[in-house]
Amino acid sequence: MKRISFLFLFLLVNLSFAQSKGYDLGSSGVRTFQQSGFFDLSDPETVNITVSVWGWVRYPGKYKIPINTDISDLLSFAGGPMEGADLEDIRIVRVNEDSTQQMIKFSFNDVMYESRLQNRYRKVPKLDAGDVLVVPGEPKLYFRDHFSIWMSVISMLISLSILALNIIKG
Numbered sequence: 001m002k003r004i005s006f007l008f009l010f011l012l013v014n015l016s017f018a019q020s021k022g023y024d025l026g027s028s029g030v031r032t033f034q035q036s037g038f039f040d041l042s043d044p045e046t047v048n049i050t051v052s053v054w055g056w057v058r059y060p061g062k063y064k065i066p067i068n069t070d071i072s073d074l075l076s077f078a079g080g081p082m083e084g085a086d087l088e089d090i091r092i093v094r095v096n097e098d099s100t101q102q103m104i105k106f107s108f109n110d111v112m113y114e115s116r117l118q119n120r121y122r123k124v125p126k127l128d129a130g131d132v133l134v135v136p137g138e139p140k141l142y143f144r145d146h147f148s149i150w151m152s153v154i155s156m157l158i159s160l161s162i163l164a165l166n167i168i169k170g
Contacts, residue, residue: 037061049129053078056137079153085137093132
């Protein structure tokens with residue numbers, strides 16, 4: 001009888017810890033794929049975690065995913081990196097149990113070629129509940145964008161010089 005009550009108490013504590021840290025057992029059965037900011041890709045057969053993806057991805061937001069999901073899968077769920085994404089400086093922000101934050105930097109090449117890396121030099125982190133994956137980036141300007149900016153500046157300078165000449169003559 002003591003064993004059964006101890007086992008029940010042990011399971012109850014573990015389940016409450018799992019729910020409080022962002023772990024979920026099973027899924028709600030509702031899959032969300034629209035652009036609402038929350039995407040439920042959970043698996044009813046396994047433990048699920050909630051993570052966030054922010055930055056230069058097509059669908060940033062919170063994701064409820066199976067615990068065995070890796071970073072390349074999470075980036076795929078988020079629609080992939082956008083055109084201006086800096087894939088050499090991807091970061092995971094993780095809040096530790098003692099409320100300190102840890103930022104882990106890595107490259108997308110580390111993710112893609114993880115099996116070829118020497119583990120003592122580089123290691124791609126595993127996702128944990130509450131992690132925030134940040135994909136930095138900046139907009140890329142093409143020739144037409146540069147041309148448009150320079151034509152605006154030149155047109156403004158011509159207009160100012162015409163105005164100055166009219167003021168001087170008048």
